[in-house]
Amino acid sequence: MNSSQLLWVTPLLALAACQPPPPTSAPPRAVRVTAVTLRPVAHAARYSGVLESKTQLDLAFRVPGRVASVGQVLVPGAAPRALQEGDVVKAGEVLATLDLDDLKSQRSVAASGAASSAAQVQTARTGLAQAEREVARARKLFAHGDLAQADLDRAEAGFATAGSTLGSLEAQNQSRLDQLALSRSTLADATLRSPIDGVVARKTIDPGELVPPNVPVFSIVDVSELRVVFGVPDTRVNLVKLGAAVNVVAEALPGRTLAATVSKVAPTADAALRTYAVELTLPGTAGLRPGMTATALLGDEARQDVPVLPLSAVVRNPGGTGYVVFGLKDDGTVEVLPIEVTELLENDVIASGLKPGQRVVVAGAQFLRAGEAVEVVP
Numbered sequence: 001m002n003s004s005q006l007l008w009v010t011p012l013l014a015l016a017a018c019q020p021p022p023p024t025s026a027p028p029r030a031v032r033v034t035a036v037t038l039r040p041v042a043h044a045a046r047y048s049g050v051l052e053s054k055t056q057l058d059l060a061f062r063v064p065g066r067v068a069s070v071g072q073v074l075v076p077g078a079a080p081r082a083l084q085e086g087d088v089v090k091a092g093e094v095l096a097t098l099d100l101d102d103l104k105s106q107r108s109v110a111a112s113g114a115a116s117s118a119a120q121v122q123t124a125r126t127g128l129a130q131a132e133r134e135v136a137r138a139r140k141l142f143a144h145g146d147l148a149q150a151d152l153d154r155a156e157a158g159f160a161t162a163g164s165t166l167g168s169l170e171a172q173n174q175s176r177l178d179q180l181a182l183s184r185s186t187l188a189d190a191t192l193r194s195p196i197d198g199v200v201a202r203k204t205i206d207p208g209e210l211v212p213p214n215v216p217v218f219s220i221v222d223v224s225e226l227r228v229v230f231g232v233p234d235t236r237v238n239l240v241k242l243g244a245a246v247n248v249v250a251e252a253l254p255g256r257t258l259a260a261t262v263s264k265v266a267p268t269a270d271a272a273l274r275t276y277a278v279e280l281t282l283p284g285t286a287g288l289r290p291g292m293t294a295t296a297l298l299g300d301e302a303r304q305d306v307p308v309l310p311l312s313a314v315v316r317n318p319g320g321t322g323y324v325v326f327g328l329k330d331d332g333t334v335e336v337l338p339i340e341v342t343e344l345l346e347n348d349v350i351a352s353g354l355k356p357g358q359r360v361v362v363a364g365a366q367f368l369r370a371g372e373a374v375e376v377v378p
Helices: 003-018 101-143 149-189
Strands: 029-035 037-042 045-059 065-070 094-098 191-193 198-203 218-232 245-250 258-265 276-283 293-298 303-310 323-328 334-345 348-352 359-363 374-376
Touching: 045 198, 101 149, 218 293, 245 276, 276 293, 303 359
Parallel strands: 029 374
Antiparallel strands: 029 359, 037 303, 045 218, 045 293, 065 094, 094 191, 198 218, 218 276, 245 258, 245 293, 258 276, 303 348, 323 334, 323 359, 334 348
């Protein structure tokens, strides 16, 4: 090869060296699979919710003032102490009292004013009766020509003035009576009492504090009856009947089963959760408080064999709604199998639409597509 030919070959070799290597097919995606198994599962379903009180009342003073005292709790062998959250109270029990000195003074002033105006009204009524007799006598004398017109006019004017004075004093007296009633009501409103038997759930005041009117300072809950609300899917809601007895367990009372009653079943499903709200009512029990978790057992305890697979196998349908799993075919590719999840069992699910023994992908399913070849790894 001469030098001129070498000049042509060298660039061609360099160009060939810069070309990318020919494409190769991607290796099959590594996945783990398992077979759908039948497992005996109790037919009773477990649904958890938070215990709520039957009634919760937020209580406030209707008048402003300074807190003079808070209700006391008698402690055996110790000095009485102020009410605090968690204490049991009875209906009518005093929770707190505002400073009464100013309110009592206002009531005394109102009572004195009402008594004074009542005496003035009585005097005015006597005066009106006297003026009425005098005008009647003047009219009679004037009719017989024994009284001048000017004297009759004075009698008529005196009668009218007496009536006007009485009306004014009666209005003033009514106003002072209203003030007295208001001061008495205000004095009563300065003492806050519990309207029900219950437990103090919240307390926000102490002696010496200034409190505005109509701002809650105590919350009292009625724990004589508790309720728990939870959502039930459409596959189970027909098991729930109004008035039916339901067993409830609570972590706060291990080893105990409590009797509850179905008090409400929502007629329609929640638009977002697609579940029906069910409310249970159970009697208040020592050791149970609002805010604790309770679990209801719906249905009987008969056990039956149902298809179970790991939760990790379930993915959202990539081509629509609902859920699917990827089944492994004999040729080493995967197919999409629509399923319906009927119940969760910790890390497993009960799913309809599958047969025992079917092999499904349990690791790597979220990255697959229908027809893709896979490599099964341990």
